[in-house]
Ligand SMILES: [Zn+2]
Ligand SMILES: [Zn+2]
């Protein structure tokens with residue numbers, strides 16, 4: 001018997017269920033350990049004293065430890081970055097969490113971090129690994145020390161510089 005059938009025998013409303021859901025997530029959330037995720041896509045707890053980021057089986061060049069997200073289950077945030085957007089460890093972790101119905105939430109709604117971005121407020125962004133050892137900086141397809149949220153217009157600008 002599925003959960004739905006079990007619930008259908010109980011005289012409780014959707015509002016009751018939503019209330020219990022909130023209660024469960026409130027209790028689970030951030031009570032046991034640090035659920036913060038860095039912009040590199042890995043748990044803050046893997047950034048030893050805000051220095052080196054070392055998730056499972058790899059070393060991430062991130063030295064920033066910039067918390068952007070809170071996660072109910074940080075195990076989804078141990079992936080590698082192979083580029084921006086869907087190739088980025090942060091996006092991969094967020095999507096994997098959503099698919100497994102694990103709660104994630106932004107610490108602050110991400111906005112484009114490109115200097116002089118002209119896009120309207122609320123523009124959609126993706127995490128982008130940036131190679132700033134070259135001039136001008138480039139979007140990278142490898143894990144990078146610097147990761148920024150960029151809107152589409154600014155990504156195109158960066159590519160065409
Ligand atoms: Zn990091
Ligand atoms: Zn990292």
Ligand SMILES: [Zn+2]
Nearest residue numbers: 112117151154
């Ligand atoms: Zn922008």
